Amino acid sequence: MARPKEFDVDHALREAMNVFWSNGYKATSLGDLTRAMRISKSSMYETFGSKHDLFLATIEHYIRTQTTQISGAAHIDAPAVKVIRALFHRAVQRMAEPNSRRGCYLNNCAVEVSVRDGEAGERVEKGLDMMEEAFVELVARGQREGDIATHHDPRPMARFLVSSLNGILVMGKAHADTDKLNDVVDITMNALA
Amino acid sequence: MARPKEFDVDHALREAMNVFWSNGYKATSLGDLTRAMRISKSSMYETFGSKHDLFLATIEHYIRTQTTQISGAAHIDAPAVKVIRALFHRAVQRMAEPNSRRGCYLNNCAVEVSVRDGEAGERVEKGLDMMEEAFVELVARGQREGDIATHHDPRPMARFLVSSLNGILVMGKAHADTDKLNDVVDITMNALA
DNA sequence: AGCATTCTGAACCATTCCGTCCAGAATATA
DNA sequence: TATATTCTGGACGGAATGGTTCAGAATGCT
Numbered sequence: 001m002a003r004p005k006e007f008d009v010d011h012a013l014r015e016a017m018n019v020f021w022s023n024g025y026k027a028t029s030l031g032d033l034t035r036a037m038r039i040s041k042s043s044m045y046e047t048f049g050s051k052h053d054l055f056l057a058t059i060e061h062y063i064r065t066q067t068t069q070i071s072g073a074a075h076i077d078a079p080a081v082k083v084i085r086a087l088f089h090r091a092v093q094r095m096a097e098p099n100s101r102r103g104c105y106l107n108n109c110a111v112e113v114s115v116r117d118g119e120a121g122e123r124v125e126k127g128l129d130m131m132e133e134a135f136v137e138l139v140a141r142g143q144r145e146g147d148i149a150t151h152h153d154p155r156p157m158a159r160f161l162v163s164s165l166n167g168i169l170v171m172g173k174a175h176a177d178t179d180k181l182n183d184v185v186d187i188t189m190n191a192l193a
Numbered sequence: 194m195a196r197p198k199e200f201d202v203d204h205a206l207r208e209a210m211n212v213f214w215s216n217g218y219k220a221t222s223l224g225d226l227t228r229a230m231r232i233s234k235s236s237m238y239e240t241f242g243s244k245h246d247l248f249l250a251t252i253e254h255y256i257r258t259q260t261t262q263i264s265g266a267a268h269i270d271a272p273a274v275k276v277i278r279a280l281f282h283r284a285v286q287r288m289a290e291p292n293s294r295r296g297c298y299l300n301n302c303a304v305e306v307s308v309r310d311g312e313a314g315e316r317v318e319k320g321l322d323m324m325e326e327a328f329v330e331l332v333a334r335g336q337r338e339g340d341i342a343t344h345h346d347p348r349p350m351a352r353f354l355v356s357s358l359n360g361i362l363v364m365g366k367a368h369a370d371t372d373k374l375n376d377v378v379d380i381t382m383n384a385l386a
Numbered sequence: 387a388g389c390a391t392t393c394t395g396a397a398c399c400a401t402t403c404c405g406t407c408c409a410g411a412a413t414a415t416a
Numbered sequence: 417t418a419t420a421t422t423c424t425g426g427a428c429g430g431a432a433t434g435g436t437t438c439a440g441a442a443t444g445c446t
Contacts, residue, residue, distance in 0.1 A: 007423090024219065024305055026220045029403070040423065040426095041404095041405085042406090042407085042425085043423060043424075046423095050404080050405080103304065107363055110363055111296065111300065111301055111304040111366055121367065128367050128368070155376075159376045160376065163377045164377075166359075166360045167356035167357050167360025170356070171303075171352075171355065171359065174299075174303040174314065174321050175321070184356045184357075187353040190345075190384065191380060191384035200393090222433070223434060224433095234394090235438090236392080239392085
């Protein structure tokens with residue numbers, strides 16, 4: 001009865017996220033966005049409301065697609081420590097690829113806007129909590145299976161891991177030296193034993 | 194013979210740094226800057242050149258004044274672990290005070306501009322290296338005096354500490370919950386033993 | 387007093403920004 | 417074919433941006 005939407009909303013959201021992810025919120029103009037989304041300005045406003053609304057939507061999109069990947073890793077059938085180490089190593093590796101040197105989207109948002117932009121802050125916090133939860137599961141399993149020490153409860157341990165991962169990604173933004181970052185990974189893993 | 198400068202350049206630099214520190218580079222306008230510096234736009238341009246030049250100068254100012262404070266802490270006459278723990282605790286405490294919830298300036302700059310702005314990136318990297326150096330000294334001393342384990346060389350250990358500290362500050366931007374952050378501090382300190 | 391310097395405020399410029407709106411083309415269903 | 421919806425591109429507005437320039441007041445030194 002009516003003309004259907006021609007572009008994939010989720011795909012457009014993904015592209016918008018990538019631009020914000022690489023350039024930050026303030027440094028991204030509407031032109032940058034619509035160019036990447038391959039959409040006219042009018043369509044963008046009709047579909048998402050405003051630049052800021054779009055921004056919030058990209059954070060939720062990130063949580064929906066990326067953060068849940070980490071949760072998924074928690075159920076891989078391998079020793080928990082191995083899974084955690086693999087997650088960290090992949091993060092380090094990403095920072096070495098020039099096109100992927102943009103860290104964690106939640107991390108970037110937390111630093112750039114979280115304090116001043118409450119709406120974004122809420123979402124960032126929720127995303128980090130989900131990461132924490134995924135690591136809680138992993139640590140608990142590792143402790144049950146005996147390859148993670150039981151000096152600490154799973155939750156503080158998980159917080160330590162989330163924090164450490166974010167620290168590594170920040171360092172990577174300045175250094176991009178894989179060896180130096182792996183130094184940090186090694187000691188972090190050592191802290192689990 | 195001539196009219197002397199009326200304002201203190203270092204003080205103006207400090208105020209400019211504070212604005213950038215709280216709001217980021219892009220989100221800070223010339224008006225924000227000159228208002229905080231209590232200087233006219235003309236004076237600002239005459240003295241610092243441009244917004245970007247001023248920005249670079251604030252990073253150097255930060256290194257000159259703040260980073261060297263950490264280096265100074267390395268020579269405090271107390272067990273190295275105690276000094277390190279105190280540094281971390283003070284950082285956590287800062288994140289709890291609403292007006293001080295802005296993390297580490299180098300950290301913020303690394304995340305917001307380091308990748309795209311080479312000139313800023315260089316300076317950020319230098320600053321982080323200086324932090325690393327300060328921690329190397331501390332760890333080495335701790336190992337000599339026996340309160341830090343010798344499983345790892347001082348340098349990787351120092352990198353771990355710098356990374357961990359930055360991770361904590363990022364988490365603080367999203368959470369601001371002192372207890373959660375102290376969980377991370379505890380485990381980090383545990384990794385030294 | 388005279389001179390060199392510094393400061394301010396305002397005017398000004400070109401650019402970019404976000405946001406709104408509309409005419410017209412495209413497209414699926416009935 | 418008629419209708420309803422969607423898309424695009426461009427025009428437009430108003431505001432804010434970074435940056436430049438200048439006249440004139442202020443100030444300290446000789």
